[in-house]
Amino acid sequence: MVRKLGLAAMLITLLVVLTGCFNIEEPITRDSTGVWDSYLVYPLSWTIIYFADLFNDNFGLAIIVVTIMLRILILPLMIKQTRSAKAMQAIQPELTALREKYSAKDQKTQQKLQQEMMAMFQERGVNPLAGCFPVLIQMPILLAFYHAIMRTREIGGHDFLWFALDAPDPIFLLPLIAGVTTFIQQKMMMVTDNPQMKILLYMMPVMIAVFAVFFPAALALYWVVGNIFMIVQTYFITGPNVGKKAEVKAGGKKK
Template sequence: MLRKFGLVTVLVGLMVIMTGCFNVNEPIQSSSTGIWDSYFVYPLSWLMTTIAEALNNSYGLAIIIVTILLRILILPLMIKQTRSTKAMQAIQPEMTKLREKYSAKDQQTQQKLQQEMMQLFQKHNVNPLAGCFPILIQMPILIAFYHAIIRTPQINPSIDASYTGAPQQFLWFELGVADPYFILPLVAGATTFIQQKMMMVTDNPQMKALMYIMPVMIIAFAAFFPAALALYWVIGNLFMIVQTYFITGPNVGKNNDEEPDTGGAKNK
């Protein structure tokens, strides 16, 4: 599980780095060149703009709709990830017993622990990394949507000095600037915590730490980034909370004595 935690941390760091490795300070247009802008970012920007124009220029509603559409698009991956987490949760009691049995820190004992762990995974047809692959696959889609939000002048006028349109309002905030009342950042952090709490395996101290670190990071980012991005985080988190509830129930992260349900995490 430490390796899995490390992989998740690397992916989060990679996502943060990638958001700054492209033309984030240039508006996205139909004339934008390059595979990333032409085939990932611009189509999402065009979709948001088209939906907004159909809804009386409500870019806030457009962001909500596109967020939901993207979440539906990657839903099969998220279901696989959720079920993999549930399968890992189901065998936690056996994993705990193995750690207690091989608690010594010498190399030979730890090698024996790893062997026993692998046998346990094979016995229940569980792939401990199965929940990480969907994250890797969906990252480009979500990063592209992040770019589409901050590089569409109608949403973030500061990205294009030649844009003369009025700032887009939604509810109590402007989409192109940070929420002045910090309501969205707090909601984004709270929904991130709830979503991770529902998915957390209670016997995993590394994931427990991540459960508290990630909401703080989200609040910090959302407090300074355009409110449109915080809105995207909130809607995405709410979608995942509902998804997790209906796929696995509200207690996915709680240990129980039932037989492991590993049907969704088999190696294929």
């Protein structure tokens, strides 16, 4: 889980760095060249404009529809991530027992612990890194969505609800909702007895909320809608907390 924590932080940092590595001042059009613009940014921009035209120039509603479409597109990966978290939860009591058995901090004991954990993962068919793959897929999509919003000139000047889509939310309500929904979504997926995941549970919502304060509200809207979609998906696949059963089992063993 330490690797997952590091990977998540690295990907978010990479996302922030990359947002400044491309020319976001250049409008995206059908004449834009390059793989990035032609196959990622422009199709997203065109789709947003297409749905906005259908909804009477309502770009906010268009962004919501495109977000849901993107989530449905990567739904198989997200279901795999959810099931991977559920599988990890199922073996948490045994992993805890292993950590207690090999609690000594010397290198030989820790190597033995890692070997037995890997053997358990193989035996149960669990890939502890499977949950990272959807994150790798989502990062380019999120970055492309950011570019589509920033470089689609048609979005400029349009409002949705209480905010302008091409500027940060002036009352910071949308960033707050983005942070809260991120927290809820992660809480539903959290490995209950893992301290690294608990750190991530609080760190990620704060980072998302801070980014949303400075980014255009349209991007924060994407985060909020995506989080709500994920919360509903997780609920219907695993229930309100994938760790609940594992926690009950662990409590039963202690008795």
